[in-house]
Amino acid sequence: MTKTQPLYSEKVMEHFNNPRNVGEMGNPDGIGHVGNPVCGDIMELYIKVNNGTTVDSKFKTFGCGAAIATSSMVTEMVKGKSIEEALKILKRAVAEALGGLPPIKMHCSSLAEEALKSAIEDYLSKSKGE
Amino acid sequence: MRRIYLDYAATTPTRPEVVKAMLGYFTDAFGNPSSLYSCGQETKGAVEEARGKVAALIGARDEEIVFTSGGTEADNFAIKGVAFANESKGNHIITSSIEHHAVIETCKFLEGRGFIVTYLPVDKYGLVDPDDIKQAITGKTVLISVMHASNEIGTIEPIAEIGKIAREAGAYFHTDAVQTLGHIPVDVNELGVDLLSMSAHKLYGPKGVGALYIRKCTGLVPFMHGGEQERRRRASTENVPGIVGFGTAAELAQPEMDGETERLTYLRDQLIKGLMERIDHTHLNGHPLKRLPNNVNVSVNYVEGESMVLNLDLESICVSTGSACSSSSLEPSHVLLAMGFSPEQAHGSLRFSLGKWTTEEDISRVLEVLPRIVAKLRAMSPLLKSHR
Numbered sequence: 001m002t003k004t005q006p007l008y009s010e011k012v013m014e015h016f017n018n019p020r021n022v023g024e025m026g027n028p029d030g031i032g033h034v035g036n037p038v039c040g041d042i043m044e045l046y047i048k049v050n051n052g053t054t055v056d057s058k059f060k061t062f063g064c065g066a067a068i069a070t071s072s073m074v075t076e077m078v079k080g081k082s083i084e085e086a087l088k089i090l091k092r093a094v095a096e097a098l099g100g101l102p103p104i105k106m107h108c109s110s111l112a113e114e115a116l117k118s119a120i121e122d123y124l125s126k127s128k129g130e
Numbered sequence: 131m132r133r134i135y136l137d138y139a140a141t142t143p144t145r146p147e148v149v150k151a152m153l154g155y156f157t158d159a160f161g162n163p164s165s166l167y168s169c170g171q172e173t174k175g176a177v178e179e180a181r182g183k184v185a186a187l188i189g190a191r192d193e194e195i196v197f198t199s200g201g202t203e204a205d206n207f208a209i210k211g212v213a214f215a216n217e218s219k220g221n222h223i224i225t226s227s228i229e230h231h232a233v234i235e236t237c238k239f240l241e242g243r244g245f246i247v248t249y250l251p252v253d254k255y256g257l258v259d260p261d262d263i264k265q266a267i268t269g270k271t272v273l274i275s276v277m278h279a280s281n282e283i284g285t286i287e288p289i290a291e292i293g294k295i296a297r298e299a300g301a302y303f304h305t306d307a308v309q310t311l312g313h314i315p316v317d318v319n320e321l322g323v324d325l326l327s328m329s330a331h332k333l334y335g336p337k338g339v340g341a342l343y344i345r346k347c348t349g350l351v352p353f354m355h356g357g358e359q360e361r362r363r364r365a366s367t368e369n370v371p372g373i374v375g376f377g378t379a380a381e382l383a384q385p386e387m388d389g390e391t392e393r394l395t396y397l398r399d400q401l402i403k404g405l406m407e408r409i410d411h412t413h414l415n416g417h418p419l420k421r422l423p424n425n426v427n428v429s430v431n432y433v434e435g436e437s438m439v440l441n442l443d444l445e446s447i448c449v450s451t452g453s454a455c456s457s458s459s460l461e462p463s464h465v466l467l468a469m470g471f472s473p474e475q476a477h478g479s480l481r482f483s484l485g486k487w488t489t490e491e492d493i494s495r496v497l498e499v500l501p502r503i504v505a506k507l508r509a510m511s512p513l514l515k516s517h518r
Contacts, residue, residue: 008440019510022510038462061511061512062434065440
């Protein structure tokens with residue numbers, strides 16, 4: 001028999017199977033909500049910011065394996081980063097950190113990037129108001 | 131961990147008896163059935179014997195069976211074949227909105243070539259209403275195509291009733307019987323069909339071989355040109371080992387059908403009952419009674435299908451979301467959408483299809499594992515909170 005070609009990389013499966021930072025956050029500083037049920041992926045991403053640094057991040061996601069893994073990865077990547085640095089986390093970096101994604105699932109990494117940007121925008125608009 | 135395979139609707143393993151019957155036709159009896167010398171005539175005989183066995187399974191005459199490369203080709207052949215041969219009579223085709231893509235995409239192709247196609251709606255169980263067919267028929271209707279049973283939700287359509295309507299209207303009637311052949315009775319005269327698509331690998335035969343039943347005097351253009359094979363309707367050197375395997379699978383299916391139906395229906399209902407009891411916000415898709423004996427399709431609210439499939443795979447359980455053909459597509463199931471489901475419900479469907487080697491122990495294992503998986507995925511679902 002030839003070797004099987006798994007749909008997802010080991011890293012994706014590892015994050016899918018043991019996702020980091022799952023759950024809602026009490027009093028988040030920013031919430032990002034992206035996706036829609038028609039495409040089958042919905043992400044909610046929360047951030048906690050202290051002195052301009054993202055100190056914590058959590059997520060809730062309805063979606064495929066790639067959607068869950070990218071959510072998990074982006075919440076890991078953002079922790080400890082300044083807001084400026086966090087804004088520079090792009091979909092490509094998320095996908096690369098996961099050892100790549102199948103082409104048809106690349107939109108999941110865009111969704112992760114958008115969820116993070118949306119949470120940061122939420123934080124920035126709230127902090128402007130204060 | 132022992133693998134539990136519950137995706138028999140996607141494909142089945144080839145039965146050892148079938149493989150054994152095929153083997154000699156790769157090596158010893160390799161002759162071309164069109165050759166005049168004896169080792170060619172030997173394989174010609176084997177092809178004709180297999181044709182007889184497939185014909186017997188559906189109550190057809192031998193000469194009404196044309197071997198193809200599979201179910202998809204049979205669907206393409208039937209629909210394009212009738213459409214192109216009857217253009218002078220009319221350009222209207224009636225089908226349902228829950229057909230296999232091999233039918234729907236072929237119809238769409240014809241729409242771009244001047245044909246008009248009516249895609250009939252279905253009710254919440256996925257049933258086509260024969261009255262809708264009656265209403266849709268026009269003087270230009272040349273073909274009606276409705277599947278015998280849905281590959282996705284397992285609903286068995288009222289083919290015999292539609293067959294009568296088609297006959298009265300003088301339109302050809304095609305059914306895709308890929309999911310029913312060898313599993314429930316299929317008789318071309320009782321069903322009143324003119325064309326019927328079959329595939330060997332859904333009844334423990336090999337992949338790459340199928341057949342189209344073509345009732346005598348049905349006008350259709352050949353599918354492939356370039357040889358005398360299959361009475362000039364489908365040129366190409368016959369897939370002799372595959373055809374022999376298909377014949378053997380058909381022969382073995384008949385005497386086992388009743389026993390298997392009873393056994394699988396019991397297991398199916400155990401699985402349905404167990405899932406409904408153990409996982410809340412879960413619904414059975416498809417008709418509860420007019421249903422294939424081996425199909426369980428459920429929607430598990432607030433979780434997405436692929437993530438359940440991947441988690442089950444980690445537990446060595448093979449199932450699919452909707453149909454295997456759509457597993458790399460991002461679109462929610464066209465079948466569930468046609469039944470009136472919301473996109474998120476349609477994204478949360480799981481199909482279990484049982485078969486020859488499914489045991490009660492397998493069902494118990496699924497019932498033990500899936501509730502845990504659903505709980506884990508629901509804990510991370512943003513949809514649940516908004517529905518509370």
